[in-house]
Amino acid sequence: MRIFPMAGASDMDVAMNKGDITRQRIIATAAPIFNQRGFAGCSMQDIMEATGLEKGGLYRHFQSKEELATEALSYALARSVRSRTDDLKHIDGALAKLRFAVQRFVETPSLMPGGCPLMNTAIDTDDGNLALRKLAQTGLSNWKKRLAVIVNAGRRSGEIRADVEARQIANTMIATLEGALMISRLEGSKQALLDARISLEVLLNCIAANS
């Protein structure tokens, strides 16, 4: 078996046995491949080549391509949602938190090759795989909740106008950023993401209680 790298493996090594570590490494290696090629466009052969595992080694850990794809997508979505909303608690103020979340997305719109796993799965599965689709729905729901919690905290503290709907702001932030990422990747330019940041800044200024 070839040794292949995985982000954060060292933290996990302590609590995981060798089989768990291999399984986790397969997931981390498969995630960007599925993200780039989609469920239909990626085969177990591709994963065998990327991991250096033989067929028997791969199927010892995952019974089917669907099982591996589901785990790989869970891993990709969890990393994405976390990277977009973690570490905001050190920032004072709801609007500053939301601005920081926008800024971080614009700077690092996707953590792995192939763009945003949420959007890729939403588009890829909208006439297809239900298990993957449910994971994307959960990822979206978690992202929305994390943003809405910040908006509602800002309403309670008096920083954000009381008549603002948290869901509307969360939906708009996600829609604008994800749409801008789609344009940005299609054009091969960051311009749409920079433009989205300016427009979201206008929106956040408008929901400030003192605006």
Next chain:
Amino acid sequence: MRIFPMAGASDMDVAMNKGDITRQRIIATAAPIFNQRGFAGCSMQDIMEATGLEKGGLYRHFQSKEELATEALSYALARSVRSRTDDLKHIDGALAKLRFAVQRFVETPSLMPGGCPLMNTAIDTDDGNLALRKLAQTGLSNWKKRLAVIVNAGRRSGEIRADVEARQIANTMIATLEGALMISRLEGSKQALLDARISLEVLLNCIAANS
């Protein structure tokens, strides 16, 4: 050969011969199938079944799946971009035109099953088919230009602030609407589109010269 319907066929019948009409009807039938299943997920067999044509009949008009997919995507994109920006000249004022374009998208986000062909192709081809990708780039560019022309007319007439960048508004409108459509389809609810409309209304109010 089975007779299959095509929107607007009667207008074309006058100027087209029988071969052209059949070709055009194949394109109109293939477009929603490619839009739903993607280039890789749709076969010439699927098109044969949908059109009722035999293999020889289909290949008489299109040498390859790629040729048919390219024509089908051109057709789908042209219809989409037109439906989103046509008929605005009867509306007075740049801001009213932009609001109307938002409203129309929210009411009819996609003309054919499978969602927006621009976004589907952008996501489907971002690691794949170059010919289809170029068509999506052109479709996006046309949509952006049409919106930017309206913004710039509003700047010249004094209705929109002179310091507003037309490209920024066009990028934001498209990003927000396309992203909201993605969320809306994933959630099976119009909420994200309705929220996008409210937020774009805030943005349009902010770029008004008298704001």
